[in-house]
Amino acid sequence: LTGRPRGLPPGPTCYPIIGNFGLIKPSEAVQAHRNLRKKYGDIYTIMIFHKPMVIVHGYDNIRELLVHQGDVFSERPITIGNAVLNKGKGLVGSSGALWKDQRTFALTTLRKFGFGKRCLQTQIMDEVDCLMEELEKLENKPFDIQNILNTSVSNVICSLLFGKRFGYEDAKFKHLIVLLNKLFLTGSASSPVSIFPVLRFLPIFNFNTVKKIFRDVDAFIKGIIDGHRQNFDKSNINDFIDAFLLEQTRKGERDTTFTDDQMIISVREFFAAGTETTSTTLRWALLFLIHHPDWQTILQRDIDGVIGQCQPKMEHKDQLPSVEAFILEVQRHANLTPLAVPHAPKEDFHFKGYMIPKRTFTFFSLDSVMTDPNIFPEPFKFAPERFLNESGKCSGEQKEKLIPFSTGRRICLGEPLAKMELFLFLTRFLQKFRIRSENPRTSSTFGGNAGTYEHIKTF
Numbered sequence: 131l132t133g134r135p136r137g138l139p140p141g142p143t144c145y146p147i148i149g150n151f152g153l154i155k156p157s158e159a160v161q162a163h164r165n166l167r168k169k170y171g172d173i174y175t176i177m178i179f180h181k182p183m184v185i186v187h188g189y190d191n192i193r194e195l196l197v198h199q200g201d202v203f204s205e206r207p208i209t210i211g212n213a214v215l216n217k218g219k220g221l222v223g224s225s226g227a228l229w230k231d232q233r234t235f236a237l238t239t240l241r242k243f244g245f246g247k248r249c250l251q252t253q254i255m256d257e258v259d260c261l262m263e264e265l266e267k268l269e270n271k272p273f274d275i276q277n278i279l280n281t282s283v284s285n286v287i288c289s290l291l292f293g294k295r296f297g298y299e300d301a302k303f304k305h306l307i308v309l310l311n312k313l314f315l316t317g318s319a320s321s322p323v324s325i326f327p328v329l330r331f332l333p334i335f336n337f338n339t340v341k342k343i344f345r346d347v348d349a350f351i352k353g354i355i356d357g358h359r360q361n362f363d364k365s366n367i368n369d370f371i372d373a374f375l376l377e378q379t380r381k382g383e384r385d386t387t388f389t390d391d392q393m394i395i396s397v398r399e400f401f402a403a404g405t406e407t408t409s410t411t412l413r414w415a416l417l418f419l420i421h422h423p424d425w426q427t428i429l430q431r432d433i434d435g436v437i438g439q440c441q442p443k444m445e446h447k448d449q450l451p452s453v454e455a456f457i458l459e460v461q462r463h464a465n466l467t468p469l470a471v472p473h474a475p476k477e478d479f480h481f482k483g484y485m486i487p488k489r490t491f492t493f494f495s496l497d498s499v500m501t502d503p504n505i506f507p508e509p510f511k512f513a514p515e516r517f518l519n520e521s522g523k524c525s526g527e528q529k530e531k532l533i534p535f536s537t538g539r540r541i542c543l544g545e546p547l548a549k550m551e552l553f554l555f556l557t558r559f560l561q562k563f564r565i566r567s568e569n570p571r572t573s574s575t576f577g578g579n580a581g582t583y584e585h586i587k588t589f
């Protein structure tokens with residue numbers, strides 16, 4: 131009932147039955163892990179009741195396990211989300227052959243629709259310009275950009291998945307956004323259940339409410355899939371859902387991972403993984419612009435010099451190294467996923483004298499990389515210039531070692547899209563607006579909620 135099983139990396143003293151449960155407050159989790167690393171080293175174990183969670187810090191260790199041992203460390207641990215709600219399907223929480231099959235399909239399909247290519251930027255720019263129009267309507271009055279930005283970023287994903295964007299006032303779309311927000315909020319509330327699925331049977335965890343929200347989101351997505359199915363024309367494949375339907379007709383009744391459930395869950399996960407992340411990074415960028423008006427001036431001067439008021443395109447990125455450097459520094463500070471998404475070894479694995487048992491929750495501390503003083507001197511200083519070399523180009527070791535999208539086989543599937551969005555949204559924004567705080571004396575602070583810690587609240 132007590133203690134850490136032998137062979138696991140060291141860690142704090144465990145209490146009977148609960149282990150280290152309650153040791154870390156979610157709101158202080160980032161700092162708590164920095165402290166634990168000082169005490170126990172780069173690899174340590176936290177016991178949540180009888181379950182070990184291994185935390186790995188440091189660029190070299192992360193690279194070794196996620197890249198060189200990628201074959202072992204590309205699975206996900208079993209949680210309520212992927213085991214019970216998603217029944218092992220989807221992209222983010224699935225493992226094994228299904229995940230490989232579906233990840234390859236998603237990447238190939240999204241590439242066909244322009245992922246990582248220039249043509250996707252037209253779709254993104256349409257959305258950016260709609261956003262600018264909305265903002266212009268506000269006529270320089272102070273406003274909170276959160277909802278409008280979320281809507282805009284969601285719409286980019288809608289175009290890729292559904293082949294259409296929605297108007298800001300569209301009731302159906304507003305309903306989707308409300309559901310997606312609920313999905314985010316309730317995901318965290320159910321966290322102890324996430325690690326111990328059996329707890330879902332206890333009414334205090336409100337699991338039925340969570341299930342209902344999943345059902346509502348899935349019903350919305352199913353409605354859109356049904357519409358696509360009715361109008362399906364295999365010679366006219368325009369979006370992710372069409373491509374999935376085509377794959378279903380090709381594969382027929384054969385044993386296949388291309389089920390309706392898989393399609394719904396993948397679509398749901400694209401929204402969940404692709405909206406909040408990008409839109410929150412953009413909001414961090416705006417906050418840093420408020421706090422660093424000098425950088426706002428530099429970026430606007432550079433953009434003016436290179437493209438003036440012309441529409442920004444990805445080919446301008448190389449000519450605007452200051453914008454790229456600014457975005458990288460924002461991502462480093464925003465530190466959106468400090469522990470990435472948990473991985474699990476597919477077999478017992480020996481590393482640095484320790485044994486990490488098969489299926490152990492393994493967290494990779496991207497935070498330890500972002501704040502490593504050997505890679506980023508004076509890591510807590512906001513200094514985009516660190517990414518610029520002597521000739522003013524944005525390149526070098528620091529850029530290479532910045533891994534906000536993680537690394538290895540499970541690297542963020544949306545990285546090319548997110549990078550395009552960040553560059554195009556921010557450049558256009560800077561072309562059109564000067565941003566400042568409503569009241570400079572009570573300027574907004576840098577306090578943030580590390581949302582991804584919520585799913586490991588029980589630490």
Ligand code: HEM
Pocket residue numbers: 221222223233287399400403404405407408411466467470471472534535536537539540541542543544545547548
């Ligand atoms: C600034 C924006 C973003 C950041 C910082 C980010 C970060 C991440 C991270 C850290 C992971 C976990 C990688 C791991 O398991 O080691 C991840 C996974 C994922 N992301 Fe992103 N992401 C962003 C935007 C997006 C977008 C726009 C999309 C979709 C269009 C997306 C789709 C996904 C998917 C599907 C996965 C799961 C991949 C897998 O398990 O194979 N992300 N992301």
